[in-house]
Amino acid sequence: MQISEFILSPLLALIIGIFFLGLARKIMARIHWRYGPPITQPVIDIIRMFSQKAISHGSIFNFGLIFSLTGSIVVILFLPIGKMCPLSSGGLLVILYLMLLAPLGIALSSGEAANPNSSIGVSRKFLLALGYEVPFLLILLAVMAHYHTISLIEIVRIQANTGWSFGSLPLVLSGIAYFLILPAILGMRPFEISGAAQEISSGPKVEFGGKFLAFSTIQHALHEFIGISLFVNLFLGGWDLFGILEPISNTIWGIILGIIIFLIKMVIIFIIELFINAVFPRFRIEQAMKYLWKWPTLLSFIGLLIVVLFN
Amino acid sequence: MASIIHKGNSKMTDLKQMLLSGFDDININIPEDNRMVVSTKKESVLSILIYLKKFGYNHFALVSCNDWIDDNEFELIYIVSAYQKNDEQYQDIEKSSIIVKTRISREKAKFITIIDIFENAEPYEREIHEMFGINFEGHPRLTPLMLERNYKIPPFRKDFDTNKYVENTFGKIPSIKERKEGNK
Amino acid sequence: MDRNKISKWLKNPGKMAHKYSFHVVYFCTGCGIIEIPPSITARWDAERFGIIPVATPRQANLFLITGYVSTKTLKAIIRTYEQMPDPKYTVALGSCPINGGMYYDSYNTITSLDKYIPVDGYIAGCMPRPEAIFIGVTHLWKLIDMDKADGYKRYREDYVHYRANQEQLFGELEWPPLFIKEIVK
Numbered sequence: 204m205q206i207s208e209f210i211l212s213p214l215l216a217l218i219i220g221i222f223f224l225g226l227a228r229k230i231m232a233r234i235h236w237r238y239g240p241p242i243t244q245p246v247i248d249i250i251r252m253f254s255q256k257a258i259s260h261g262s263i264f265n266f267g268l269i270f271s272l273t274g275s276i277v278v279i280l281f282l283p284i285g286k287m288c289p290l291s292s293g294g295l296l297v298i299l300y301l302m303l304l305a306p307l308g309i310a311l312s313s314g315e316a317a318n319p320n321s322s323i324g325v326s327r328k329f330l331l332a333l334g335y336e337v338p339f340l341l342i343l344l345a346v347m348a349h350y351h352t353i354s355l356i357e358i359v360r361i362q363a364n365t366g367w368s369f370g371s372l373p374l375v376l377s378g379i380a381y382f383l384i385l386p387a388i389l390g391m392r393p394f395e396i397s398g399a400a401q402e403i404s405s406g407p408k409v410e411f412g413g414k415f416l417a418f419s420t421i422q423h424a425l426h427e428f429i430g431i432s433l434f435v436n437l438f439l440g441g442w443d444l445f446g447i448l449e450p451i452s453n454t455i456w457g458i459i460l461g462i463i464i465f466l467i468k469m470v471i472i473f474i475i476e477l478f479i480n481a482v483f484p485r486f487r488i489e490q491a492m493k494y495l496w497k498w499p500t501l502l503s504f505i506g507l508l509i510v511v512l513f514n
Numbered sequence: 515m516a517s518i519i520h521k522g523n524s525k526m527t528d529l530k531q532m533l534l535s536g537f538d539d540i541n542i543n544i545p546e547d548n549r550m551v552v553s554t555k556k557e558s559v560l561s562i563l564i565y566l567k568k569f570g571y572n573h574f575a576l577v578s579c580n581d582w583i584d585d586n587e588f589e590l591i592y593i594v595s596a597y598q599k600n601d602e603q604y605q606d607i608e609k610s611s612i613i614v615k616t617r618i619s620r621e622k623a624k625f626i627t628i629i630d631i632f633e634n635a636e637p638y639e640r641e642i643h644e645m646f647g648i649n650f651e652g653h654p655r656l657t658p659l660m661l662e663r664n665y666k667i668p669p670f671r672k673d674f675d676t677n678k679y680v681e682n683t684f685g686k687i688p689s690i691k692e693r694k695e696g697n698k
Numbered sequence: 699m700d701r702n703k704i705s706k707w708l709k710n711p712g713k714m715a716h717k718y719s720f721h722v723v724y725f726c727t728g729c730g731i732i733e734i735p736p737s738i739t740a741r742w743d744a745e746r747f748g749i750i751p752v753a754t755p756r757q758a759n760l761f762l763i764t765g766y767v768s769t770k771t772l773k774a775i776i777r778t779y780e781q782m783p784d785p786k787y788t789v790a791l792g793s794c795p796i797n798g799g800m801y802y803d804s805y806n807t808i809t810s811l812d813k814y815i816p817v818d819g820y821i822a823g824c825m826p827r828p829e830a831i832f833i834g835v836t837h838l839w840k841l842i843d844m845d846k847a848d849g850y851k852r853y854r855e856d857y858v859h860y861r862a863n864q865e866q867l868f869g870e871l872e873w874p875p876l877f878i879k880e881i882v883k
Contacts, residue, residue: 228745237743241701244719244748251719254712255759255783404753412756412783661806662770669805676803684798684809687866690816690852693859 208289209280216279216432219466220424221245223473230474234481245424249417257413264315268411268418271308275425277301282432283355285442285462294354295343298433305426306332309407309419316410324406327488328397334495335387338380341503345377345510346437359441367440373513376506378438380499387495388430390423391476393483394491398423402485428469431476435468526550526610529569537562548610556590556616556625563592563614563631571596571612574632579642583672587617588648590625594632624649645670699747716759716785717839723758724751725778728765730791730825742828747835755781763817765825766794766807769867772814776864779815780876784850787842789834790820799824813863816849 225242232239259265278301280290306328313321346368350358362368369378387394397406411419435441442448442461451457486494530542533552540562541553554562575593582589595611618625627650628635639650640659647668650656667674688696699718700706707714726734738744738751752758755778767775779788790811793799798809811817818841821834841847853860857877865871 232743232745235740237740238746239743240745240748247715247719247748248721250711251715251759254715255785257756257783400753405757408757409754410756416757660770662768662773665805674805676805679805680798680803680809683867687813687863689810689813690856690859690863693862694856697859 205289208287212282212284212287212289213276213279215284215462216425216428217421219469220428221249221421223427224420224424226470226473227477227480230477231481234478245420249420252412252417252420253414255413257411257415259415260317260410261315264312264410264415267308267311267313267315268415268422269308270311271305272418272422272425274301274304274308275422275429277304278429279425281355282429283359283436283441284432285465286458287462288356291354291356294352294356295347296353298355299340299343302429303332305422309422312415313407313410318409320404320409321407324397324399324403324409327403328407330488331387331394331396331491331495334492335384335499337496338384338499338503339388341500341507342377342381343437345374345503345507348507348514349373349510355436359436359443362440363443363446367438369438373510374438374506376502376509380503380506381434381438383499383502384495385430385434385472386476386479387491389427389476391480393479393486395480395485396488396491399485427473431469431472432465434472435465439468439472441465533562533565536565550610550612551615552612553615556618559590559592559614559616560626560628560631563594563628566594566612566614567631569596573597574634575611577628577635577638577642579646579648579670581620581646581670581672582617583620585617586620588620588623588646589615589617590642590648591615592628618648623647624651626650627652629653644668647671713842717842718748720747720749720760720787720835721752721758722749722760722762723755723778723782724753725755725761725775726764727771727774728763728767728792728794730764733791733825733828733831734762734764737828737831742832744828744832747832749835755779756783758782759786761786761788762791763788763795763811764791766792766799766801767811768806769808772808773868776815777873784854786850787818787838787847788815788849789838790817791823791826791831791834793822793824796820796822808867814860814867816852816860818847818849 222242224245225240228244229239229242278298281293281298281301282288306325310325310329313325346358347353349368349371350361352358352361358368365371368374386392390398398408399406403409408416408419442465444464448457448461448464451460526544526548530544530550533540533542537554537558539555540558542550544550552562571594573595575595577593578591580589580591592614593611594614595609597609623646625648627639629639629652636653636655637659639653640656642648643650643653643656644658644661645668661669665674665679669676701714701718734751736742738749744750749760755761759782761779761782763775779786790796794801794807795811795817798804798807801807802809808814819834819838821830823830826834838847854877857875861875
């Protein structure tokens with residue numbers, strides 16, 4: 204059971220992440236009143252990228268990309284997908300640290316690429332991470348203080364008994380603050396700053412070709428998966444849907460249905476994010492920082508105060 | 515000086531009278547409303563442009579060149595226009611432009627730059643130097659603007675044979691198949 | 699389109715993936731670039747074939763040369779083409795890359811693009827409409843199926859001759875030869 208979870212969890216995250224990439228292109232096309240590529244288009248793209256012979260700029264160029272991909276896969280091992288969670292010690296604190304391995308790896312690669320566009324893209328990526336880390340930390344502190352635990356599995360189990368966090372009074376403001384910074388974590392418009400194709404020639408990905416681009420696409424898909432699944436686990440109850448899984452909760456059917464309910468919640472949140480992505484233009488980095496340190500920080504700070512005073 | 519401008523067609527005729535009395539060896543005709551063509555000798559061009567600029571024609575549109583190969587002369591054409599007056603815009607019916615033409619010799623193709631009067635003539639003169647070979651004295655930067663290579667005769671002159679140039683440069687390069695067969 | 703035939707995918711996934719995922723270098727030059735934005739936006743949607751423009755040549759595998767090529771642009775085209783990873787395809791739009799087109803007697807534009815970089819196919823017109831561009835893409839699929847779209851292989855084998863042509867046009871080139879082993883002095 205344990206070994207199968209170690210293999211199944213990242214594999215499921217990979218499949219769902221790539222499905223989200225295809226779903227994004229299809230839904231954006233339909234919003235633009237055109238047909239759009241098939242939903243399996245990212246699979247075709249990745250197969251094509253692996254069959255191209257790209258050049259490498261050095262050993263740190265190769266290492267940085269593998270480093271960021273490994274960081275993303277390790278974070279997925281700590282996230283509960285439905286009821287599956289291979290590693291559970293450390294919980295939210297470990298996730299908070301390991302989420303910064305991915306931008307660090309990409310920064311190593313782009314530094315070796317020696318292209319000014321990639322340096323600009325990486326500096327903007329780190330500034331954006333600095334921007335959303337402040338409200339992110341306050342939100343996680345509020346959640347951890349409310350439930351008196353740092354383990355994500357515990358948080359999901361308590362929500363199964365007492366209802367979703369988003370609906371409980373002390374954590375509403377934190378939930379709204381997390382929804383406001385979710386585009387910045389995912390890298391979707393209006394915060395699609397580091398991967399901007401028209402302004403800085405795709406930022407850090409400017410020198411990636413062939414297999415490097417394939418790994419970068421996979422890493423982007425996994426990063427999106429992490430951002431949305433954290434939201435669903437912390438605020439929307441994880442695998443639980445108002446307690447209808449109580450009678451079969453320990454059987455194999457319970458686990459499978461739990462995963463399906465989890466994925467349906469993720470798809471709904473992702474489609475809402477796509478609607479925001481379709482309408483907004485891109486912010487500049489100083490506008491993004493000004494926004495991220497104003498309203499979401501204020502809301503999450505007030506949420507933290509409410510949680511502390513409530514107890 | 516700008517207060518002398520009257521509105522309407524009388525402005526052009528007033529200006530014509532003033533120019534005819536101020537300069538000699540000058541030829542003016544007004545083909546339609548708000549257009550005037552002034553042909554002079556090349557020594558008076560600078561003073562006429564300064565006079566027109568003080569008169570209110572302070573927008574420099576372009577300088578261009580014609581190659582009269584039969585007369586053995588180049589013709590330089592300056593177009594200035596007036597469409598702004600003391601932060602009030604002229605209406606369309608009052609916009610007017612003046613064309614100033616001179617001829618310079620074709621063998622010794624050189625002239626003086628008008629950058630000191632109108633600063634935005636710099637790229638136009640650079641293009642004329644590159645395409646016709648006219649040297650503008652006093653120009654700070656007569657480097658190539660658009661062309662990538664040097665030509666023996668500047669390409670816009672009428673004795674530059676384009677078909678012969680294309681045959682000698684691009685036509686002489688063999689295709690890849692011909693090169694491979696030539697090697698064997 | 700045979701995008702849904704699973705047996706073909708299992709036989710040669712690389713070739714099928716190359717057909718249905720063309721990433722185009724957004725190298726906008728010449729008069730034909732006016733026909734590219736209508737092809738990739740909502741009216742004549744090119745994304746349903748998998749065609750999408752990317753910002754850098756390192757991520758691309760299709761090079762569209764739209765219109766006439768002046769000598770200054772040819773230097774940039776050669777450098778961009780050499781940066782793309784193998785396998786790559788080149789398609790020339792319009793009649794100017796074929797024989798000089800409307801500018802056959804210009805002092806500045808080349809008369810035949812195939813002498814400098816390998817071209818897989820031409821789409822005739824001045825400029826070809828988006829429907830013609832899509833028909834050209836389907837012809838390119840057929841060529842890839844028959845293994846005839848081998849411009850990149852020809853560049854690798856005959857690089858000596860391509861380089862000789864480029865040097866005959868430009869004189870000294872600022873970048874060193876790409877495949878050094880094949881140059882035998």
